[in-house]
Amino acid sequence: NFRVSLQETVVGFIGGSVVLPCSTIDNGLKNEDITVYWRHNSSQNVYDIIEGEGSVERQDSAYKNRAETFPIEYMKGNFSLKLSNLQFNDSGKYICYITKAHKNPSTQLFVKDRGNHGTATRTERIVSFLILLHILQYI
Numbered sequence: 001n002f003r004v005s006l007q008e009t010v011v012g013f014i015g016g017s018v019v020l021p022c023s024t025i026d027n028g029l030k031n032e033d034i035t036v037y038w039r040h041n042s043s044q045n046v047y048d049i050i051e052g053e054g055s056v057e058r059q060d061s062a063y064k065n066r067a068e069t070f071p072i073e074y075m076k077g078n079f080s081l082k083l084s085n086l087q088f089n090d091s092g093k094y095i096c097y098i099t100k101a102h103k104n105p106s107t108q109l110f111v112k113d114r115g116n117h118g119t120a121t122r123t124e125r126i127v128s129f130l131i132l133l134h135i136l137q138y139i
């Protein structure tokens with residue numbers, strides 16, 4: 001069973017980076033309570049945090065060296081993910097599964113093309129890619 005709670009919007013740019021928020025109000029978590037699965041478009045493994053340890057063992061190669069979390073934040077219930085060198089196909093739905101938590105926000109990320117600055121057409125500049133980030137929890 002999953003429950004989706006709050007939603008947020010984040011804007012990123014092609015080639016840039018974003019921090020996708022994922023946090024729980026629970027703090028003072030013990031390592032064994034900290035298991036979080038970041039997934040893209042439901043199935044692609046972006047990053048795992050297993051009992052308080054970041055793991056890229058099962059990471060899809062598409063995210064290699066592009067995804068990081070912040071271990072010093074884990075105890076505060078902050079499992080946010082920084083995704084770098086954004087590409088168009090990074091758009092889509094991101095899910096942050098927190099296996100033990102009570103309340104979680106979710107985020108929509110827009111990845112935009114900076115275009116050729118002054119020479120980009122209006123259409124090019126407004127092309128944007130939506131990343132839906134749902135932070136779900138097992139209940």
Ligand SMILES: *[C@@H]1O[C@H](CO)[C@@H](O)[C@H](O)[C@H]1NC(C)=O
Pocket residue numbers: 061062063087089090
């Ligand atoms: C996006 O496309 C590039 C080029 O085809 C590919 O190498 C990369 O793995 C893709 N990214 C994802 C997240 O699938």
Ligand SMILES: *[C@@H]1O[C@H](CO)[C@@H](O)[C@H](O)[C@H]1NC(C)=O
Pocket residue numbers: 019023070073078079080
């Ligand atoms: C979580 O950590 C990231 C990286 O340090 C930071 O940018 C973000 O503001 C933190 N979020 C919260 C809710 O503290």
Ligand SMILES: *[C@@H]1O[C@H](CO)[C@@H](O)[C@H](O)[C@H]1NC(C)=O
Pocket residue numbers: 041088089090091092093
């Ligand atoms: C994820 O889904 C979005 C929206 O359907 C799509 O634009 C994007 O290319 C997909 N990316 C991957 C890597 O599957």
